[in-house]
Amino acid sequence: MNKIERIKESGFVTGFSEKNREKLIENGKLRETRKKEIIFLEGDRGHSFYICISGNVQLTKTSPDGKEIVIKVIKPGEIFAEVILFEKDIYPVTAIAVSNSDIFEISKPDFLSLLDEKSFREDFIRSLIRKQRYLTEQIKYLTIHDVEDRLFNFLKEQFGDETEIILSLSKKDVAAAIGTTPETLSRLILRLSKENILSWEGKKITLLKNLNKDY
Amino acid sequence: MNKIERIKESGFVTGFSEKNREKLIENGKLRETRKKEIIFLEGDRGHSFYICISGNVQLTKTSPDGKEIVIKVIKPGEIFAEVILFEKDIYPVTAIAVSNSDIFEISKPDFLSLLDEKSFREDFIRSLIRKQRYLTEQIKYLTIHDVEDRLFNFLKEQFGDETEIILSLSKKDVAAAIGTTPETLSRLILRLSKENILSWEGKKITLLKNLNKDY
């Protein structure tokens, strides 16, 4: 219960009002996941959707030839698997915890009844629409930007304008998140280090220059 | 008013119930657009969202260096610009009619009041979520499939399993829709013709082989 208290105070479910967060908490339950734990698989039947409280969750899709591509890295405060609420009850993506994470699980019927209340449903629709904006941006990125741009965009999206970043993802995961291979990322980091643009040691990234490209 | 009657009978707004369609019609107005007419620009302030009744609408985003990338080609029955309803009142994409089209316009306050009704709002949320599924598929496509795959995927999405297709888009627009250049599309069509996979003359495409790749 202590943990729940802490959850209330963290800014989970970005954009939701305090009151609506409380309601969510009353209606769901906390689940602690370990690194690499599978929350659900693409194609699984299910009736719950989730909120990431701490840690990171990777949403992936698998291509026919077995390649996994990352749709989004969920960070604390974001909801995921909300598509389960209104369409077929099959998850369209796989969700894996990339680090030990706390996630909050809410069942479909509980949630649907929450939607009867106007302010709650507006918060919810807003979060859906925000994700839609994100996804269109993502498409734009993949289409016109190269790997370097995508790396910086990813870092900015995850950490804002911080210059010191502690990453809980492996380089391999970062590579996947920006739609490239570990080899390419490795070479990119080498080059950026030489050019004194950043340093990347273990889990710690330091940005040495202010990159205010207007992406 | 005649036109409105016809609209009612066409299956517009995919997934909405008959009753909810009627409500929409009462609350909006029809707008007829000509080819290349701009419906709104990325960055414009606005308070309406739209439903495509006939024709096609291209949603694009512009990169800093002026390149236009197509986020989605809207086909009849689909809604667009719904993001305007709940976030900042600025369109995140540009919408251009690619052929003479009928589109239906509904203002924000009118629509919001419709949302008070449960069945209506469930239809709406469902359509949001469907679009979200589409966008995640799109990301998957751009990441792991080549131009050929993307072309066939686009045709399938727009026309189902038809083997004779009359296209209202130019090749240039198709190229943009699948995230490539006219040159590459041109070469691709040449190759596919030689291999007797399809023929593409003017606006008419004929698929000569059944391509049931499980994309």
Add this chain to the structure above:
DNA sequence: GCTTTTCCTTGACCCGAATCAAGGTTTTGA
């Protein structure tokens, strides 16, 4: 109908990044 613009095609060229391979390093879990 004629002119101007836009669109389509084809060729030459180039580059970013994927793939394959292989050795080194770190992490994990029995």
Add this chain to the structure above:
DNA sequence: TCAAAACCTTGATTCGGGTCAAGGAAAAGC
């Protein structure tokens, strides 16, 4: 603690597809 597994790096190679250029076809506008 030690072996196996996963991860990271670096090199060599290949290729899809973008860009530039330029001529021809089609469409749009007057």
